[in-house]
Amino acid sequence: MTMKKRNLLLSIIAVIVLFGVANFVQLEMDAYIRRIVNLCMIYAIIGLSMNITNGFVGQFALGQAGFMAVGAYVVGIFTVPVAMRPGVFYATPMNPAIINIYMPLGVALIVGGLLAALIAFVIGTPVLRLRGDYLAIATLGFSEIIRIVITNASSITNGALGIKNIPPLNDVRIIFLATLITFILITLLINSSYGRAFKAIREDEIAAEAMGIDLFYHKNLAFMISAFFAGIGGGLYGALLGTVDPKNFLFTLTYNFLLIIVLGGMGSITGSMLGAVIVTAGLEYLRVFDEPLELFGMAIPLFRPGFRMVMFSVLLMFCVLFWRKGIMGTEEFTWDKFVNFCKHPLAYFTKKGAHAE
Template sequence: MNETQNSLGAYLKLHWKTAVFLVVLLIGIGLADIFVDSYMRRLLNLCAIYVIVSLAMNLVNGFTGQFSLGQAGFMAIGAYTVAIFTVPVESRAAIFYLEPMAPFLANIQLPFVVALILGGLASVVVAFFIGSPCLRLRGDYLAIATLGFSEIIRIVFTNTQSITNGALGIKSIPTISSLWWTYGTALLIIIATILLVYSSYGRAFKSIREDEIAAEAMGVGLFKTKMTSFLIGAFFTGIGGGLFAALLGTVDPKQFYFTLTYNFLLIIVLGGMGSISGTIIASFLVTLGQEALRFLDEPMAFGLDLPIFRPGLRMVVFSFLLMIIVLFYRKGLMGTNELTWDFMAQKFQSIKKKLSRKKTSTEGGGK
């Protein structure tokens, strides 16, 4: 009876802390939405979008162990779907001036939420056709194949003038500025990811990551499980791409070069392959860190004839700082751990013990 009461008390205490944290988080988002300026609001929105796309990539790469590099392509699908279906009908003639918009799309305008979900579903459909051949590959071969398909998607969007307006892109997309859109969506996707990872499907994902042969011997369907992870990741990425388009108010193929995928790969490696909380922390660190170092891209001569700071130095310094972090945290900031209440309590106790030992040794040396 006492053991049951203790476990129930621990359960309620844990969920009480989580509930308080969520309330404080929601209040913080509300206050930030009211008081921060437009520049900071856009930057915070971008952080939330990076959380969504990075979690989707970590689901495939970190939890399932499949080295996929197709995030930019799935983002483009979500972004263009939102752009095509939310731009006001009366504005389309001015946007598609080189070649009129395709008649079957010209008069269709959807609410933002419907277009956002449609973008995620469109990414799932494309991911199914990409994943069917590619997920039979492993390692570097899978990475090269998904990266190639991502570039194919971008090139298709560049050449379908009557649908995507080609290289000119699509402007006049109704924008979102409120933090509730991005952070509300990110919170829902975080909860969905947690529930998925700690379900039987999540255990199947992790078993494939650890040992495919052993997983198959235990009855896990390799291709089906990989495809499930791949499709869910594509859906989340398409949602992130749609929010990205609505945040910027414009899309064009140049925004979705394969180098965009490397940003998300950097985030999941820095945060920890297979860590949800690590991915969230790293998304903010990378996004805000790159912006904080933007001043390095501005030429500064310091009274000399030659500029000392040149464009591109920001990424050099940022990459150097990341290299230092990776050298000391080879598995990322969190590894495969999660930032739970128990984890934080253990870390606090560990730091407390180290300080206590240091204090004791200092006093002993003084005597």
């Protein structure tokens, strides 16, 4: 059995095992756990999408919340059953052009992703000429503009009231499949010639251009793909919550994904997956910090609402100051490494120690 076949077999086994876990969570666990697992996977999709531009192409874009909003609103607008729409749009009647258009969730997700990609194309043309800091501010600004437009376009988006009664998506298995497809597609993309071009741009733009890589084309492509998956993730997020509201998509939401990719490693797909699980589950379990805590009959004054987010921002600062590579750096988890590690667990540590010398 060749290495390649062995690795494929291991991957298939891992997917089956994980699907089994998803199935178990769906059938046996309570709603709270299901929700956290769903959120982990959705955040993984969006973290991966952000890693394409920020980790692989090295363009620091902060527009993820805006693209998520586009996806979530497409799902919100088109999956609410037609009969329930007058109840949702009670303040401003819905625009007659779209009031009778209904889409099933799958179609709405794809449409949302494509619309996000289209917006990314329109935004990207002027914005991707900028670099570094300017790009960060401009994409952040556009993410806010998307939110402002959504807040003001009441006859389509119901404005600041948000859209309620979205048929909830509460199946861990479906979200697992969506995450798996995203993971596979992005892995294929990064291992293709496009992926190599992306990494070349990250390492040195001028050298990459001299080697014949069309900078603008590749940056724009990466930005669009990133927006597409952010739109899909946003759509799933909207369907998971069952309501969408412009306030859900403040640009601070993007910081969650920033922490995910910084913690997991900028430029590592498996790192983003790990980061998403750690950050999402961590944020959920850090809720303890928001509750008043009593130890030995004494109330600890530190613990009150808001402390969780302070810890969260300290964690982000800590990562970037002292642990810049994150968990994976730009490395990936591979079966070869895993098998080697299983064969010689001790050699792994000694070799690493020697390397550090």
